[in-house]
Amino acid sequence: MGFHVRGLCVNTCRVSHPIACPRSIALLMPPLLDTCAPNLMPSILCIWPGGPRGAAILPRVPYMDIAEDRPLRVRFAPSPTGSLHVGGARTALFNWLAARHAGGTFILRLEDTDRERSTPESEAEILRVLEWMGLDWDEGPHRQSERDDIYRDCIEKLKAAGAVYAAWETAEELDAMRAEARANKQAPVVRGRRDHTPDEIAAFEAGGRTPVWRFAVPLPGETVIEDMIRGTVTFDHAQIEDFVVARSDGSPTYNLAAAVDDMVMDVTRVIRGEDHISNTPKQMLVIRALGGEPPQYAHVPLILGTDKKRLSKRHGAASVEELEADGFLPQPVRNALVLLGWSYDDKTTNFTMDELIEKFDISRVSKSPAVFDMKKLEVMSGRYLRAMDEQEFADALVGWLAATGYFEGKAPDAPDLARRTAPLVQRKMSRLNEYDRLAGWLYHPLKFEPEALAALEEDVKKSIQCIGGGLGRIEVLDEFTADTIKDALSDQLHIQGLTAREFLEPQRIAVTGQTISTGIYESLALLGQEQSVTRYREALGRLAEQWTGGE
Template structure:
């Protein structure tokens, strides 16, 4: 059996966006499921728009998602000699040829075709043929290299997602495979790369379906083995339009900065076009176990920010408290907070009410900084009527043992002495100590705070 080898090949003209991340996830999971290999390639032949910052962000996003690669990153611009060698081979074999048409020639040609109601295709002026006399080579014009695409017949393949697809060769023309400056074009470079890297399965967006016939014909012209193709449907934004870099889709790295977990992002992305029964929540290991290339949707998926937030909250809630504490640390640093040994327990107490690490970090910070109570909640709950009870609670907390049972007993003693109900005491204490009336159980919150801080908050009410 052929070894499974998949790849992801982002262009470093911007961040790693959500659609590319999903394709990377599927490619990675497929390779891992079958014990194969996953390759990262950087398609940087768009020299004018490619940047090192984009490369760095792509690598960082792949690392954050946990999509480790077995080879790479491999850069196309470091493979120009190899592309030239294949071009030379194709020119010698007659499967490629030099074309001296200027942009003006091509525009006039296509305008005439349009006027006749024909499809805009290159008319093969410079393609050699038996008995054909080619035009004289114009002075000072550097040629492009075109692929001699078959002029008839049909290109067919059984797509891993879409099923059988056929496109007539009369619908496509002789593609430029090398620009006049010697840099290869996408469709040629990707074929040589996937051939050299023995890529067995290519998952990519369905905007590439129209490229596939050219690529298949080039594989055949080179005598190379064909990979299997799977074209994934687009992800739609809230407005029903395709998510894309040019339409402001958010970078994967932005979700890292916003406090989302990579476990949740992978989980959510996986479900945007693939399913395993009714399973909504799963780990990356489970996905690898299940992802065999089946159950891929043919229909576009809708991005749902609220659903992602829910998935993130579920993963956050299920996470081990100590692991969660390590994840929240970078966000505390951004807030200027230095945590201590209480951090793990605080994370465990508050994780049920947080959708992101950013929200959790804000809760945690209340244990380490001076809290400013919400003015509206303070006016509502910290009334003159309750202040004597707060003073009494401060007295009892000043001398009791600092454990949950003793703190709880102190609270009950104050309730019994003042005749107050728990909410009437708990709400103002929460506002003063944590800044808001909505927190987990009062005794648990007080236990994780420093005694001195609580007494200061209550005594200054």
């Protein structure tokens, strides 16, 4: 719950904590008390039994949105430990759209506190993918690994305020504590000892132990999140363990660093996956203990595969990098991602970036899990490719082929050939990696696919007649264009009394070696008369061997 004071959105909760005592209340909300302490102190301190475990009950009033005079500041904070997952990309897109819609600020922050798993290569790839998606950032990238001084300073402030304590328990002792709690049918919530004697501490140190620092979660109490998607979510402090904020080497944990960064960077709204919702009360407690005010929160739903299980590689591409490698362009990927939980109406599935910026509203995101369906993405992608201007499509196709190394080892004119082929494949493709299936035969000698060869050998005599008839027509043409080829082959199929499918299928296989390709007339024209005749004769030779063997 919360109230406003000069643009401050103040979430309130039932708490008990040494930092909330009258002597140190200024540490909790200094900006607030500077402006209106006389009015707020009576209600804030309405109950104070005394002592570090006493309960202070703060007023509960209706939650309000960020005041209009507070600019929206959002952040996308991936961990550079691998590729950017589809879920992370959607989170980035939602944050970016929210910022652009409101004229706010989109901050990029790299949460690389996991020093062993974070790599420069992963960081570079995340930045590249964001740029590929068209998501530019206004501030950053900030790296948590470069902000240790800030975190250590905040840890010292928490120590001085009595908000954290040194915990000396070993991993084995913690496991035993959790096991005992489970045996007693209690939540396995860790509460470290805070009453070690000087002699005990000296013994720990002599034995080589160094403490971690745990946040003293106020008891009794609860933290309430007024989530913009999930509504009111209440966390009983009895179910939140005294979480570690500083490791034994003094380095910050995720919850400490994330909370400090959100406060220092003046983030006003956190949009992230619902798998982080259990971290939210911990981060809110840290922010309040440091005298800050938590931002708004919006936890977007999980993404599932079509089998309703959490999205993973078994469902196909699980990262944006894989989608790009599979031949999807940024525009349909953005449309597919934004519709994972958000909708403008029940029918619109294709938006320009400007339309998304205009229409996006985080409050329209559903809290139900979203299903990522590769087949739907392919449909959306196919529609987008077919709607592209021919020149734009050719540029995109040649650019993608070059980026994926498709032209390596091929003739120097391979890019030009792809550009000339582009109009022939544009309406047949749902993603760019289908180009090789349709037109790859242009780049290598005739090679029959097993199913194509089987189709010819099903009736060898008929196949020889069809291919021979076609060869007789095309090898005498003075002008070798798609139109003249079409006229010549059409005359021949009527002479032989065959349907277009019966006559043209063998021509396609003879030239391309496959049953699916670009249009046969255009394919022959692209290949040129000399190479086309050569391929016809090669196919006839292959069939003649089969025919002879049959006799």
